[in-house]
Amino acid sequence: MGDLLSIDEVAELLRVPKGTLYQWRHRRKGPPARRVGRHLRYDEAAVQAWLRDDKAA
Template identity: 55%
Template structure:
């Protein structure tokens, strides 16, 4: 079983990391085009590994 990350990212963390507005992160979620997120109660969180895979998939598709 894989170890859990030290912490999961918030939408604000994702926005800061990618240099986009927080509203863009929420728009991606509504359109189902962004990184996979999950809810913990009312709070939205992102797994750092899943975010990294999503970013990698974008960079790989740019090369094709």
């Protein structure tokens, strides 16, 4: 597993509000996230892969 990003870092990287990430997670639409304790964390490589795949679609 690569570096783990917080929801704030992913929101900044994708230039979307945090609320959008929460909605995507609820709808199983956005980059994969997992809970680490109380916090959501995103694998940086998985976010980059999701971004590449989303742009290709």
